Amino acid sequence: MEDGVTATQVVFWILAVVMLISAIGVVTAGNIVYAALFFIASLAGVAGIYLILTVEFIALVQLLIYGSAVVILILFALMLTRARERPQALFGRSRPLGIAAALGLLAALIGGIVATTWTTPESSSAIEPVGLQAIGDAIFTLWIVPFIIVGVLLSIALDGAIMLASPDEDDN
Amino acid sequence: MPALEHILVVNAVLFAIGAMGVLTRRNAVLILLSVELMLNAVSLNMVAFAVYGHVDFGNITGIVFAFFIIVIAAAEVALALGIVVRTFRNRATANVDEVNLLKW
Secondary structure: OOOOOOHHHHHHHHHHHHHHHHHHHHHHHOHHHHHHHHHHHHHHHHHHHHHHOOOOOHHHHHHHHHHHHHHHHHHHHHHHOOOOOOEEEEEEHHHHHHHHHHHHHHHHHHHHHHHHOOOOOOHHOOOOOOHHHHHHHHHHHHHHHHHHHHHHHHHHHHHHHHHHOOOOOOOO | OHHHHHHHHHHHHHHHHHHHHHHEEEHHHHHHHHHHHHHHHHHHHHHHHHHHHHHHHOHHHHHHHHHHHHHHHHHHHHHHHHHHHHHHHOOOOEEEEOOOOOOO
């Protein structure tokens, strides 16, 4: 960046650090409820980065669907499936192997990013914000058929989830 | 605006953290949380590419994809949690390594 460190970049790095620390909390917390709370913080960080990228529509969708609906579902499932009688080991036996595999994946991804030459605009003035109208135009003209299919998929999946979770008549 | 490479590196770290959670956790709900972290990293990547490229390439498909990813993730979470609750009722556990009925 030729114009030095801007305020936007400072905010981006603060959000990124908060998001990544919360994500580490999600995968390492010893209490599953703490893990869910860390997950909310991580989602809020992602929504903030969406705001920095000037896509406030996706940030709102993120907060409304992920930050409220999905988190509430997950908290309910955590409460419903807690085995209270014995303390549970939260990590499997293959934990060092899993950590090593994740670090290998990280090294491969970062190696690929660094090795690629990105043809991006260098100055921030070359990046235009994407307006809400452009997103609406794209969803409701070019992507209207996938949009309808996604709506049908969502309603079928929610019906299926209710069927899966509801008890059978001959169960008890 | 932050550089595209920086956003990509942050997303790669987030994706790897999610992968670590998937590979190390036992509880099915916590594995699902980690999968959600990985999905977030991917959709953030798509939005970054769309925002940085829409002047040159003239479309914002990445943003629409991020929207679809979020909606499909909601459907997936609902279904997966239904399965977890069902499994817990039948087997009294939510740990994936104790659900081995189909394991040969």
